[in-house]
Amino acid sequence: MAEQTNPISKDLKSLFSTLADIPEDIRIESPLHQKQILIDGALREWTGDFHEVYSPILISNKETGATEQLLIGSYPIATTKETQEALDAAVRAYDGGRGAWPAMHINERIQHLTRFVSEMKAQRQQIVKLIVWEISKTVADAEKEFDRTIDYINETVRSAKQLSNQTNAFQVTQGFIGQTKRVPHGVVLCMGPFNYPLNETFTTLIPALIMGNTILFKPPKHGTLLFEPLLEAFSSCFPKGVVNTVYGRGRDIVPMLMESGKIDVLALIGSSRVADALKKMHPKSNRLKSVLGLDAKNAAIILPDADLTHTVREVIAGALSFNGQRCTALKVLFVHHEIVAPFNQILVEALKQIGIGLPWQKGITITPLAEPEKPAYLKACVDDALAKGADVLNAADGGGAIYESFVHPTVLYPVNSAMKIYHEEQFGPVIPIVPFTALSEPVEYIMNSPYGQQVSIFSQDTDAVSLLIDTLANQIGRINLNSQCQRSPDTFPFNGRKDSADGTLSVDEALIAFSVDSVVVTKQTPENEQLIRSILETGGSRRLTNEVSF
Numbered sequence: 347m348a349e350q351t352n353p354i355s356k357d358l359k360s361l362f363s364t365l366a367d368i369p370e371d372i373r374i375e376s377p378l379h380q381k382q383i384l385i386d387g388a389l390r391e392w393t394g395d396f397h398e399v400y401s402p403i404l405i406s407n408k409e410t411g412a413t414e415q416l417l418i419g420s421y422p423i424a425t426t427k428e429t430q431e432a433l434d435a436a437v438r439a440y441d442g443g444r445g446a447w448p449a450m451h452i453n454e455r456i457q458h459l460t461r462f463v464s465e466m467k468a469q470r471q472q473i474v475k476l477i478v479w480e481i482s483k484t485v486a487d488a489e490k491e492f493d494r495t496i497d498y499i500n501e502t503v504r505s506a507k508q509l510s511n512q513t514n515a516f517q518v519t520q521g522f523i524g525q526t527k528r529v530p531h532g533v534v535l536c537m538g539p540f541n542y543p544l545n546e547t548f549t550t551l552i553p554a555l556i557m558g559n560t561i562l563f564k565p566p567k568h569g570t571l572l573f574e575p576l577l578e579a580f581s582s583c584f585p586k587g588v589v590n591t592v593y594g595r596g597r598d599i600v601p602m603l604m605e606s607g608k609i610d611v612l613a614l615i616g617s618s619r620v621a622d623a624l625k626k627m628h629p630k631s632n633r634l635k636s637v638l639g640l641d642a643k644n645a646a647i648i649l650p651d652a653d654l655t656h657t658v659r660e661v662i663a664g665a666l667s668f669n670g671q672r673c674t675a676l677k678v679l680f681v682h683h684e685i686v687a688p689f690n691q692i693l694v695e696a697l698k699q700i701g702i703g704l705p706w707q708k709g710i711t712i713t714p715l716a717e718p719e720k721p722a723y724l725k726a727c728v729d730d731a732l733a734k735g736a737d738v739l740n741a742a743d744g745g746g747a748i749y750e751s752f753v754h755p756t757v758l759y760p761v762n763s764a765m766k767i768y769h770e771e772q773f774g775p776v777i778p779i780v781p782f783t784a785l786s787e788p789v790e791y792i793m794n795s796p797y798g799q800q801v802s803i804f805s806q807d808t809d810a811v812s813l814l815i816d817t818l819a820n821q822i823g824r825i826n827l828n829s830q831c832q833r834s835p836d837t838f839p840f841n842g843r844k845d846s847a848d849g850t851l852s853v854d855e856a857l858i859a860f861s862v863d864s865v866v867v868t869k870q871t872p873e874n875e876q877l878i879r880s881i882l883e884t885g886g887s888r889r890l891t892n893e894v895s896f
């Protein structure tokens with residue numbers, strides 16, 4: 347990869363702007379110092395240590411021309427003491443299913459959530475701004491993330507109402523009457539990733555809440571401040587102890603939560619390495635329920651008859667949206683040897699048009715990377731590929747250039763199995779291209795991969811496509827035809843095989859994942875049928891307390 351002093355790296359440097367040049371509506375006027383944590387329904391003033399948050403978007407100093415870091419806020423570094431209190435609060439609020447929240451009728455829980463959504467909508471501008479500054483997502487994508495999250499909650503509410511209607515019915519079979527209730531699991535630990543900090547945290551938190559579980563949630567390392575505007579709403583919209591925040595260094599506080607054995611569900615969207623380590627810490631790991639969205643190395647298989655212009659458009663969106671920092675991104679391209687030369691040429695040409703800049707500028711795809719260690723990692727991947735015989739195809743147009751948190755899109759060709767980039771999930775704007783001859787080559791790659799999230803197939807050849815679908819369906823969660831890999835529409839099943847996922851994260855399936863069936867059964871007699879009917883009319887949210895007597 348090119349050194350930071352080369353002309354193209356200097357061009358990247360010039361993309362950072364001075365504070366005065368940032369549009370007012372997105373400018374951070376003063377850092378957001380978060381001073382509270384939410385435990386047991388109360389917003390507690392924090393008097394301990396704070397973690398300072400610097401944006402990946404550097405600021406250009408008008409006088410010196412140097413680029414500088416910008417402090418955008420700080421948040422509490424909670425200790426094991428507060429973490430224990432948060433855990434105790436969640437356990438108390440669940441109370442073996444007798445707590446106010448799990449015992450509440452689902453329709454009433456929906457009312458609490460609806461109030462929360464209206465308060466959340468009032469915070470849209472502030473949350474969008476924080477997403478932009480914390481992880482350097484474009485304003486358009488940050489707005490999309492916010493709006494998509496609201497849509498996701500609304501869809502979840504719609505689906506939960508349907509589920510509630512289903513459980514208000516009973517089934518008669520073989521002389522028995524059965525009425526199935528869906529009940530929560532208990533205490534859920536929710537942790538989302540930095541790339542969709544709001545959306546993917548809520549992808550687990552919302553269905554878990556709606557189904558009556560109580561929550562501990564730890565915001566992602568990059569993407570923490572954006573939850574600050576929601577703390578008040580969490581506190582006022584839900585009974586105490588139902589939602590508790592856990593802030594601080596994951597390595598210091600998450601192990602104790604797992605080791606306590608009191609976490610019933612681990613809901614994590616992140617890395618399989620972290621998921622495996624956390625699961626092992628639980629004393630009853632075989633009984634721990636996991637809902638996981640993990641790593642992926644999604645491949646595109648581009649066949650000789652593919653429409654190359656269309657394919658290149660999809661590949662660029664698939665590999666480079668949000669700098670390739672998406673679990674669903676296309677991370678390796680298998681291109682048939684007969685068309686690899688024209689494909690590469692069209693790709694390199696198209697990449698000249700890609701927008702590189704700051705999140706508030708129009709038409710931008712590539713922005714500074716969110717993780718400070720990522721540019722060095724990508725440089726190592728590219729250097730390794732170059733040393734083993736690949737070229738940076740778009741080097742003349744900036745491919746390989748790096749300046750601080752900016753990494754220029756980089757096309758590597760020809761890539762082979764000896765290279766790091768062939769196997770590892772780069773999570774950045776590097777596009778490795780592997781030429782192939784026989785269909786069995788990309789198929790073997792997918793079969794042998796530890797991951798199995800998605801694949802894209804580009805072709806109109808029915809025989810080849812249906813053969814690939816039949817061969818890959820049990821290896822892969824989603825097969826995309828003539829389009830990039832992606833999660834949306836969010837109502838489609840979102841899952842994966844092997845180290846890519848555990849459970850399905852979409853609307854209906856997530857409600858199922860965060861609850862379990864409990865069936866009430868009786869012999870079919872007129873009296874019992876009447877009993878079941880009466881229970882259905884009066885029950886569903888009754889709660890045994892010391893005051894209840896018969």
Ligand SMILES: O=C[C@H](O)COP(=O)(O)O
Nearest residue numbers: 541672673674832833834
């Ligand atoms: O990072 C994983 C996200 O769920 C991807 O969602 P997306 O495909 O809509 O960008």
